[in-house]
Amino acid sequence: MKKDITLHLNDEIHELTVDTRRTLLEVLRNDLGLTGAKEGCGLGECGACTVLLDGEAVNACLVLAVDAEKAEITTIEGLSQDRTLDPIQKAFIEHGAIQCGFCTPGMILSAKALLDRDDRPTQEEIKTALSGVLCRCTGYQQIIEAVAAAAEKTGTARPKGRRSES
Numbered sequence: 001m002k003k004d005i006t007l008h009l010n011d012e013i014h015e016l017t018v019d020t021r022r023t024l025l026e027v028l029r030n031d032l033g034l035t036g037a038k039e040g041c042g043l044g045e046c047g048a049c050t051v052l053l054d055g056e057a058v059n060a061c062l063v064l065a066v067d068a069e070k071a072e073i074t075t076i077e078g079l080s081q082d083r084t085l086d087p088i089q090k091a092f093i094e095h096g097a098i099q100c101g102f103c104t105p106g107m108i109l110s111a112k113a114l115l116d117r118d119d120r121p122t123q124e125e126i127k128t129a130l131s132g133v134l135c136r137c138t139g140y141q142q143i144i145e146a147v148a149a150a151a152e153k154t155g156t157a158r159p160k161g162r163r164s165e166s
Contacts, residue, residue, distance in 0.1 A: 005069045009034075010078025016065075024068045025049045025060035028075060036076035036105040040134070047133030050106035051075050057106075057113040057132065076105035079112065088112055088150045095146035099137030106133040111147040121151055 007014045009032070018027055028034045028051070037060050040048035044059040051060045052074035079086045088111050091097070098104050107130060114121055114129035121129070126147045127140075135143065 003066055005066055007065070007068060007073060008071065009073045010075060018065045020064065020066050022065050023061055024051070024063040024065045024073070027065040028060060034075050034077050038102055038105070040102070045134075046103075047106040047110070048103055050109045050133060052109050052113055055113060055116055057110040057129075059132070074109070074112075076109060079108065086112065087153050088115065088147065091146040091150040091153070092143070095142050095149060097138065097142040097146035099135075103133050103135045103137075107135065107143055111150065114147070115151055119151060121147075123148065126151075 001020050002017050003020050004015065004017050007016065007027075009028075014032060016027065016031060018031070025037055025039055028037055029039075037051055038048040039061060040046035042061050044062040047059060049060040050057050052058070053063065053068060053071045055072070055074075079089065085093075086108075088108050092104065092108060097107070110130050110133055111126070114126065118125065123144060126144050130140070130143060130147070
């Protein structure tokens with residue numbers, strides 16, 4: 001069965017007719033040409049397909065496109081503004097947190113969701129936020145350092161591993 005939907009995607013409106021069984025990942029990649037989100041496992045285990053749905057990191061392979069209709073969707077393609085990289089993207093480059101790049105969009109968007117709700121995360125909070133995305137190249141240290149550096153750029157980061165009592 002097909003359904004007409006409107007997706008609010010990267011600050012743009014997209015009107016589509018989709019099969020109700022298609023995932024958001026399939027629609028993003030195949031219908032809209034947004035290939036930043038990757039299909040790694042198709043089971044929600046690897047996080048390569050991570051996008052933001054109303055600011056929360058989700059696996060696009062597990063979300064039906066019709067269920068994303070009322071949400072604000074952000075993909076890696078929509079993160080930079082006016083050709084300027086997001087501070088998280090810059091930090092990933094500066095800290096060598098990009099190897100093959102397969103997991104990078106998922107890592108960056110997971111970090112974005114974290115930093116949008118807590119601009120002062122501890123290292124443990126960073127690790128937890130990134131735990132849904134598997135990286136087969138870096139061993140995670142550079143990725144964690146990049147997220148911590150992006151948080152520090154806001155000028156409000158806590159010392160490593162410590163929570164302030166406020």
